[in-house]
Amino acid sequence: MTQPLHDILQKTFGFQSFRPNQEPVCHAAAEGRDVLLVMPTGSGKSLCYQLPGLARQGTTLVISPLIALMEDQVAKLESLGLAVARIHSGRERLASRQACFDYLEGKLQFLFIAPERLSVTGFPEMLAKRKPVLVAVDEAHCISQWGHDFRPDYRMIGQYLPLLRPAAVMALTATATPSVQGDIERQLGLIKPARFIQGFRRENIAVEVVEAAPSERLELLRELIADPKRRPAIIYALNRKQTESLAVDLSDLAKPAAYHAGLSTALRSSVQDDFLAGKLDVMVATIAFGMGIDKPDVRTVVHVALPGSVERYYQEIGRAGRDGAPSRAILMQSYSDRRTHDFFFEQDYPDVAILDEIFKRLKEDPISKEELLEKLRLDVDVFEKAVDRLWTYGGALVEYDQIKRGSTRWRDGYLFQCDQKSAQIEAMIQLAQNHQCRMAMLVRHFGDLSDSRSPCGICDYCAPLECEVQRFRAASVREQNQLRRIVKTLHSAGSRATGKLYADVFPTQEVPRRTFEDLLGSLARAGVVQLQDASFEKDGKEIPYRVARLVKSKPDDSELAAILMKEEVATADGSRARKKKEFPKASAALDTKLEDPASQKIEDELKAWRTAKAKERGVPPYCVLSNQTLRNVAVARPGADQDLLAIPGIGPTIARTYGTEILQIVKNGSTSADA
Numbered sequence: 246m247t248q249p250l251h252d253i254l255q256k257t258f259g260f261q262s263f264r265p266n267q268e269p270v271c272h273a274a275a276e277g278r279d280v281l282l283v284m285p286t287g288s289g290k291s292l293c294y295q296l297p298g299l300a301r302q303g304t305t306l307v308i309s310p311l312i313a314l315m316e317d318q319v320a321k322l323e324s325l326g327l328a329v330a331r332i333h334s335g336r337e338r339l340a341s342r343q344a345c346f347d348y349l350e351g352k353l354q355f356l357f358i359a360p361e362r363l364s365v366t367g368f369p370e371m372l373a374k375r376k377p378v379l380v381a382v383d384e385a386h387c388i389s390q391w392g393h394d395f396r397p398d399y400r401m402i403g404q405y406l407p408l409l410r411p412a413a414v415m416a417l418t419a420t421a422t423p424s425v426q427g428d429i430e431r432q433l434g435l436i437k438p439a440r441f442i443q444g445f446r447r448e449n450i451a452v453e454v455v456e457a458a459p460s461e462r463l464e465l466l467r468e469l470i471a472d473p474k475r476r477p478a479i480i481y482a483l484n485r486k487q488t489e490s491l492a493v494d495l496s497d498l499a500k501p502a503a504y505h506a507g508l509s510t511a512l513r514s515s516v517q518d519d520f521l522a523g524k525l526d527v528m529v530a531t532i533a534f535g536m537g538i539d540k541p542d543v544r545t546v547v548h549v550a551l552p553g554s555v556e557r558y559y560q561e562i563g564r565a566g567r568d569g570a571p572s573r574a575i576l577m578q579s580y581s582d583r584r585t586h587d588f589f590f591e592q593d594y595p596d597v598a599i600l601d602e603i604f605k606r607l608k609e610d611p612i613s614k615e616e617l618l619e620k621l622r623l624d625v626d627v628f629e630k631a632v633d634r635l636w637t638y639g640g641a642l643v644e645y646d647q648i649k650r651g652s653t654r655w656r657d658g659y660l661f662q663c664d665q666k667s668a669q670i671e672a673m674i675q676l677a678q679n680h681q682c683r684m685a686m687l688v689r690h691f692g693d694l695s696d697s698r699s700p701c702g703i704c705d706y707c708a709p710l711e712c713e714v715q716r717f718r719a720a721s722v723r724e725q726n727q728l729r730r731i732v733k734t735l736h737s738a739g740s741r742a743t744g745k746l747y748a749d750v751f752p753t754q755e756v757p758r759r760t761f762e763d764l765l766g767s768l769a770r771a772g773v774v775q776l777q778d779a780s781f782e783k784d785g786k787e788i789p790y791r792v793a794r795l796v797k798s799k800p801d802d803s804e805l806a807a808i809l810m811k812e813e814v815a816t817a818d819g820s821r822a823r824k825k826k827e828f829p830k831a832s833a834a835l836d837t838k839l840e841d842p843a844s845q846k847i848e849d850e851l852k853a854w855r856t857a858k859a860k861e862r863g864v865p866p867y868c869v870l871s872n873q874t875l876r877n878v879a880v881a882r883p884g885a886d887q888d889l890l891a892i893p894g895i896g897p898t899i900a901r902t903y904g905t906e907i908l909q910i911v912k913n914g915s916t917s918a919d920a
């Protein structure tokens with residue numbers, strides 16, 4: 246006999262009611278269906294497997310990628326008086342054995358395991374002796390190479406699931422684009438899953454994208470922050486240095502503070518507490534800020550630089566308006582942001598031709614790096630980076646200053662990673678430069694199935710005149726003529742790819758392509774033209790393009806005269822900003838001790854660990870991790886994989902290879918320091 250779900254919700258979990266979206270998921274899982282669940286962070290996904298697990302009256306097996314996440318969930322369930330056990334590398338052997346006995350005797354309601362457990366000989370068979378009623382795979386995006394936290398261990402999960410059937414399988418994640426969703430279903434072999442991809446629309450956040458050159462952003466920001474109604478505010482800056490200078494620049498208008506991973510833990514937590522308590526009302530931060538922050542009344546989130554991915558952008562603007570009151574997310578960007586990203590990308594991922602060149606000269610017998618560098622005549626930084634990448638992807642074996650040939654397979658992995666990175670940046674640029682409802686675009690990016698994808702009515706596309714920063718002006722006579730020509734061509738041609746339309750209307754390119762895009766954008770905002778994303782496949786890659794279609798019958802002159810053009814803040818004279826960008830210099834003085842003794846202790850521990858690793862692998866320590874990266878980790882003290890990946894110097898590969906160990910060192914260091 247099963248208890249009604251509502252009873253369990255109230256009696257066991259102590260919640261009054263389901264959150265929107267939770268109930269149908271719980272029903273599907275309680276009925277024994279496989280489920281794919283994609284909902285934003287904090288929306289209450291855990292309940293969606295915990296409650297049906299209890300309803301099905303057996304053991305729910307939970308696979309979770311991070312010890313910290315696991316411990317957190319276990320503690321919560323134990324506090325509700327439930328029978329819970331966990332098995333992961335941080336546990337004593339005896340405790341793990343006991344967990345297995347308890348599992349086999351049916352004493353457990355929940356058993357949490359780390360994914361790598363499944364590849365321990367005999368372990369999946371042990372589980373299969375007494376099948377769970379439900380298998381929950383948390384953070385399921387880790388399974389997909391298309392996702393950003395790919396974990397090889399996760400890829401193995403799918404092959405063991407048949408042993409555990411007929412248990413229902415539920416995959417949960419907060420971040421899965423449609424291609425990742427498909428990958429998760431395939432990898433796990435979900436059987437006719439109920440799909441819930443929902444909850445991404447934020448009704449009360451008005452997204453606004455402003456064209457502004459970097460040099461103009463401070464003035465715009467000051468205007469914005471000067472109004473107390475727009476505070477509390479979070480401002481996401483490009484780097485640490487910028488957070489600090491902006492905090493100073495705003496101090497006559499509000500109560501700002503900078504927040505970044507380079508500050509001492511003590512300072513960071515006091516700044517955070519002050520912000521939560523309302524003693525500070527502007528947080529100028531790097532991506533290091535926000536994990537687990539739940540401040541309900543943030544009115545504005547400003548990005549003064551373009552974020553590197555839509556996933557990250559969505560997460561950051563999501564910190565606005567948790568209380569449901571109207572809030573605004575303002576993104577300042579211009580073409581220079583693409584160049585900044587390109588610059589960092591090229592620095593981080595040298596051209597594959599350079600790697601090829603190096604690889605070609607490697608032999609079975611080690612040669613000295615110095616000698617190699619001399620032959621290649623490369624810039625030393627580029628060379629070091631390229632060697633590092635070759636080593637990461639297995640193309641080179643490095644032993645102190647000696648280097649020799651590795652596997653030829655490095656190339657695919659490297660190119661895949663490059664593609665991934667640049668596709669994420671490209672998607673963000675597209676989002677910023679597109680002329681469509683911003684919220685609808687975000688919802689579509691995540692493949693939200695429950696959403697109508699209708700326009701939000703409040704973003705800069707839907708409500709241009711409500712914009713806080715972006716200004717609009719009437720089209721000039723010249724622009725009206727240009728608009729008229731576009732409309733005329735569309736009228737006779739019907740719909741048309743925008744590239745073709747541009748060539749047709751302005752065959753001599755007397756109007757630059759970007760101006761043409763702005764004109765199209767204005768027509769779209771005015772509801773004259775509709776722009777639709779489309780794509781075609783070429784050489785196995787998806788090439789996106791856009792189609793313009795006339796929605797209104799040909800507008801007359803007065804309608805054209807009323808069309809609003811986006812005022813480019815960057816340059817009033819019409820010439821596009823081509824200012825030389827400035828890049829931050831790496832200036833950390835690494836030989837100084839850290840101010841916070843606990844962080845210093847972690848840094849020392851990390852160094853000792855690195856020495857051991859380097860010995861084990863027969864490589865110089867810097868090949869494991871650089872001093873700068875170790876310091877970044879010691880200062881940031883990441884608690885979870887996501888935090889780790891936010892640290893400069895740590896990419897997915899390092900997180901994958903060493904993540905668990907690094908997080909454990911940080912955790913040990915932090916707990917002993919707090920005690």
Ligand code: ADP
Nearest residue numbers: 260261262263264285286287288289290291292
């Ligand atoms: P997610 O995994 O989606 O990021 P969690 O499952 O950790 O989110 O839940 C976030 C918070 O919401 C938790 O503190 C949880 O206790 C709370 N929560 C979940 N469901 C409900 C509910 N129906 N009513 C009240 N609080 C809830």
Ligand code: MG
Nearest residue numbers: 287290291383
């Ligand atoms: Mg969760």
